[in-house]
Amino acid sequence: MDNDVSAGSGNTTVVGRLALGITLLAFGLGTTGVIDGVGASDAVSLAHYVGGVALFLVGLLAFRAGDSASGTGFVALGALWFTWAVAGQMSANAAGLFLLLFALVALTLTLAGGDTLGQAMHGLLFVAMVLLAVATFADSSSLAKVGGWAAALSGAVAWYAATAALAHWPTALPGRAAGRGVTAAG
Numbered sequence: 722m723d724n725d726v727s728a729g730s731g732n733t734t735v736v737g738r739l740a741l742g743i744t745l746l747a748f749g750l751g752t753t754g755v756i757d758g759v760g761a762s763d764a765v766s767l768a769h770y771v772g773g774v775a776l777f778l779v780g781l782l783a784f785r786a787g788d789s790a791s792g793t794g795f796v797a798l799g800a801l802w803f804t805w806a807v808a809g810q811m812s813a814n815a816a817g818l819f820l821l822l823f824a825l826v827a828l829t830l831t832l833a834g835g836d837t838l839g840q841a842m843h844g845l846l847f848v849a850m851v852l853l854a855v856a857t858f859a860d861s862s863s864l865a866k867v868g869g870w871a872a873a874l875s876g877a878v879a880w881y882a883a884t885a886a887l888a889h890w891p892t893a894l895p896g897r898a899a900g901r902g903v904t905a906a907g
Contacts, residue, residue, distance in 0.1 A: 737779040745846065749873030779799070
């Protein structure tokens, strides 16, 4: 491969957010049970290939393009989705611990900064994983549904962020320009 040709760009963020959005929507909606006969376990293939393999590869492309923030996020989340998909049956405590570790990665990505939609997406993912971990430890299906809704909302934010970048939709709330407020005399 020619080293002068970029293997990734801002487009890796768009593709990564689409992959994460689709995975989180499927997983979250499956966890809520809002669609009859569809559960979180039905998202395993999607989580394996789109959430795991695709996110991991997009992360590597982002690293190659010099985008270490997106690279770190997508590689870490890809590895976690891949692991979740292939882990199979595990004890409730092991599953809860895995979800807490997933939450720590999401918290790190939230605190790392970036654009507002990215922070919202990772923040909601953090909330979802904490709720799902506690629900797993407490064997609470009601709390799991709330966690599923948080995951689905995170997926919707990820989808919107990717679509907004492609469609040139707004990605920030309108605000005042710096220094253009009311003066003491005015």
